[in-house]
Amino acid sequence: xxxxxxxxxxxxxxxxxxxxxxxxxxxxxxxxxxxxxxxxxxxxxxxxxxxxxxxxxxxxxxxxxxxxxxxxxxxxxxxxxxxxxxxxxxxxxxxxxxxxxxxxxxxxxxxxxxxxxxxxxxxxxxx
Numbered sequence: 191x192x193x194x195x196x197x198x199x200x201x202x203x204x205x206x207x208x209x210x211x212x213x214x215x216x217x218x219x220x221x222x223x224x225x226x227x228x229x230x231x232x233x234x235x236x237x238x239x240x241x242x243x244x245x246x247x248x249x250x251x252x253x254x255x256x257x258x259x260x261x262x263x264x265x266x267x268x269x270x271x272x273x274x275x276x277x278x279x280x281x282x283x284x285x286x287x288x289x290x291x292x293x294x295x296x297x298x299x300x301x302x303x304x305x306x307x308x309x310x311x312x313x314x315x316x317x
Contacts, residue, residue, distance in 0.1 A: 214241055214251055215272060215284050221260075233260040240304045246294050249274045251284060254301045256310050267310070269293075 217236045224232050234257045244250040251272040258265055271291050272284040305311065 211249070211274065212283055215253075217253075217255065234258065234266075235260060237265075238308065238310070240301050240308075242297055242301055244271075244294065245297050250287075252291070252293055252297055252301065254305060256305075 216239075218239055220236050222234050222236065224234060226232060237256045237258055239253055239255040242252045244252055253268075253270050253272065255268045255270070256265065257268055269291055271287040271293075273287055275281050275283055275285040
């Protein structure tokens with residue numbers, strides 16, 4: 191693993207990030223609009239979400255969401271993350287991650303155990 195990917199001690203994270211993290215975003219029950227690669231608009235409702243600060247980098251909030259696609263009434267899942275913004279328009283607040291999530295094994299295990307405890311994967315076709 192490259193030097194740039196090694197976890198840094200909490201005290202050495204970054205002088206530009208706030209020492210006290212803002213309240214975590216809560217999207218449970220929210221309706222979102224998304225556009226697929228064909229330009230079609232779909233609507234989803236975030237039925238539930240599991241949130242966890244990444245163990246190796248506490249300025250990253252991992253989010254696992256149980257979604258319902260309104261048009262089809264299909265249940266799908268989304269794994270994403272928020273980071274504390276550092277650019278002027280987003281500095282000091284949680285910003286949705288735009289890249290592929292990288293997650294420590296331990297954090298993924300805890301999230302999957304929580305989803306199983308909530309019975310997200312039970313029932314016919316995820317419904």
